[in-house]
Amino acid sequence: MGDKNNVVQxxxxxxxxxxxxxxxxxxxxYHNTQIYLLDRVNPLKHFLNGIQEPYEKDFQKTEFxxxxxxxxxTKKLKKPCSVSVRGTLFPSALLSSxxxxxxxxxxxKHHNWKCDLQKWLFHGFDLWGPSWAxxxxxxxxxxxxxxxxxxxxxxxxxxxxxxxxxxxxxLLTILQESWGxxxxxxxxxxxxxxxxxxxxxxxELIGGLLDYCIYxxxxxxxxxxxxxxxxxxxxxxxLWKCLVPKKWINDRANVQLDNVYFIWEHTDFxxxxxxxxxxxxxxxxxKYIENLHGELILLQxxxxxxxxxxxxxxxxxxxxxxxxxxxxx
Numbered sequence: 001m002g003d004k005n006n007v008v009q010x011x012x013x014x015x016x017x018x019x020x021x022x023x024x025x026x027x028x029x030y031h032n033t034q035i036y037l038l039d040r041v042n043p044l045k046h047f048l049n050g051i052q053e054p055y056e057k058d059f060q061k062t063e064f065x066x067x068x069x070x071x072x073x074t075k076k077l078k079k080p081c082s083v084s085v086r087g088t089l090f091p092s093a094l095l096s097s098x099x100x101x102x103x104x105x106x107x108x109k110h111h112n113w114k115c116d117l118q119k120w121l122f123h124g125f126d127l128w129g130p131s132w133a134x135x136x137x138x139x140x141x142x143x144x145x146x147x148x149x150x151x152x153x154x155x156x157x158x159x160x161x162x163x164x165x166x167x168x169x170x171l172l173t174i175l176q177e178s179w180g181x182x183x184x185x186x187x188x189x190x191x192x193x194x195x196x197x198x199x200x201x202x203x204e205l206i207g208g209l210l211d212y213c214i215y216x217x218x219x220x221x222x223x224x225x226x227x228x229x230x231x232x233x234x235x236x237x238x239l240w241k242c243l244v245p246k247k248w249i250n251d252r253a254n255v256q257l258d259n260v261y262f263i264w265e266h267t268d269f270x271x272x273x274x275x276x277x278x279x280x281x282x283x284x285x286x287k288y289i290e291n292l293h294g295e296l297i298l299l300q301x302x303x304x305x306x307x308x309x310x311x312x313x314x315x316x317x318x319x320x321x322x323x324x325x326x327x328x329x
Contacts, residue, residue, distance in 0.1 A: 155237035
């Protein structure tokens with residue numbers, strides 16, 4: 001389990017949003033599984049505040065990849081700006097940049113895993129950029145904001161989009177009639193993370209496109225999502241489950257990271273055969289682990305593509321992200 005004298009316990013800092021503990025070498029270390037999951041969405045918290053500066057008009061009638069190249073080569077957007085961009089919209093929040101885009105050099109330390117399979121599955125989940133649709137299950141409660149991804153080809157090639165509850169509820173009805181996402185033209189305000197953050201709050205830079213966001217203001221009639229008629233050729237991403245063997249837990253609200261399995265499959269959401277194939281593969285992986293350890297409990301999952309009700313409510317993670325509570329349990 002590591003040297004207890006060298007580890008700072010998991011905590012949530014309400015000022016900077018740091019939910020991971022640190023050891024004496026400033027490496028991130030996790031104990032609680034919920035804290036680990038929250039840390040994956042924590043970089044999005046600034047965007048939920050909305051743009052904090054006036055913005056100007058720019059990037060009109062632009063393709064996503066054109067905008068992407070500009071953002072990645074200029075490094076920083078000096079001012080927030082009005083945009084009108086075409087690309088693929090998918091109702092899920094990307095949890096992190098892929099390893100190739102990450103700026104942080106901090107090494108992540110974890111407990112000794114119970115087996116190499118558990119270690120490998122976590123490594124794959126942590127290394128790539130999976131997404132989580134938790135905010136889209138809350139649209140009828142407390143006027144929640146929805147976090148989507150907008151890009152081309154793969155969820156790792158996307159920028160976050162923050163959509164008001166009213167706009168998101170109308171959009172969700174349309175998306176449910178398709179493969180789950182759509183080709184759209186988004187009109188909103190584009191900003192760098194520094195344009196969303198309140199003053200005197202440290203800004204965590206992730207790297208790549210996740211340091212930017214498109215925000216749709218609820219009271220701005222020019223901020224909208226237009227559905228396009230063109231077909232999406234491919235949109236790939238991860239299906240995942242976070243599971244724990246029932247025999248390994250005593251307290252369902254406080255599950256240690258070294259007791260869980262993250263199982264995942266990479267799929268093409270636009271193709272029903274690919275989706276069925278990968279859902280079946282995910283089921284077979286779960287059955288394999290169940291044969292090893294007995295009954296499994298579903299803690300969380302990527303989206304409603306996957307059957308079952310997680311025992312951890314989406315609202316808990318959303319409220320922590322919005323700063324409405326400081327309690328993880």
